[in-house]
Amino acid sequence: MLKFFRRIRQSLLSENKFSKYLIYAIGEIVLVVIGILIALQINNWNEQKKLEQREATILRELHEDFKSNKEQLDSIIQFNKKTIRACQKVLLLSKSMDLKRLKSDKTNFQRLDSLMYYHNLAFANKSFNPKTGTVNSLINSSTFEIIKNDSLRRYLLSWNDVLKDYLEEERFNWDFLFNEVQPWMRATYDFSNPKSEQNLRALFSPRQQNYNIVRTGSLANNIQSVEDEGILELITNIVRLTEEKSSED
Secondary structure (H helix, E strand, O other): OHHHHHHHHHHHHHOOOHHHHHHHHHHHHHHHHHHHHHHHHHHHHHHHHHHHHHHHHHHHHHHHHHHHHHHHHHHHHHHHHHHHHHHHHHHHHHHHOOHHHOOOOHHHHHHHHHHHHHHHHHOOOOOOOOOOHHHHHHHOOHHHHHOOOHHHHHHHHHHHHHHHHHHHHHHHHHHHHHHHHHHHHHHHOOOOOOOOHHHHHHHOOHHHHHHHHHHHHHHHHHHHHHHHOOHHHHHHHHHHHHHHHHHHO
16 A cells, blocks of 8 residues: 555656645645544544443442342341340340249249340341442542442442441440440350359349340441431442443443
8 A cells, every 4th residue: 555655656756746746645644644543543442442341340340249238238227126126025024024933933934935035136246247349449549430420439439438437336236245245144144054043133133134225225226327327328329320330231
């Protein structure tokens, strides 16, 4: 192709057709510029396609992470509600038992298995351990600019702050259980003989009853904090926006 253009130029020069040569030269320059522009545009298309593919991959990863986070948080909410009901059941059962004749009254032992079951459930705990790897690596890198949806970008940027606020509420439950309840139970209960009179008296002691009440309140606060901090709503929005993008792809 280059030899072809060279022969045309040489022919025009040899025939002293300078004006035609000038027009030809300008045309050749225009063709070269157009070729360069087309090559640049193709390159831009290729780069844009790579960015779109990278964005789609990130959105799929985010979608899977936050869908898992939503399922886990929903499970924790239901677990905490069940635990609150267990605390309330313990308090109701304790009121129906004859505390003055704990060991001699047969009706006490008829309720004892249920009481111990609900008591163990009342002080079980389940904490939120969300998947944060994808969102954190995304926010801390230049790749974050790939995300086109402005709303999604805002939700992702607010994730760590919202999560931190929620976990502070949840941490109170852990501190209460591990720093107060469990040390007292280890020092007071006879775990080798669950149905001993010692355990029954500990179970109905004012201190244990107070623990039941505080436990109920702290779990209720934990459930309320899900709404107050907006963490479930935030997760739901991220799942929704990443899912919409995934379906478009």
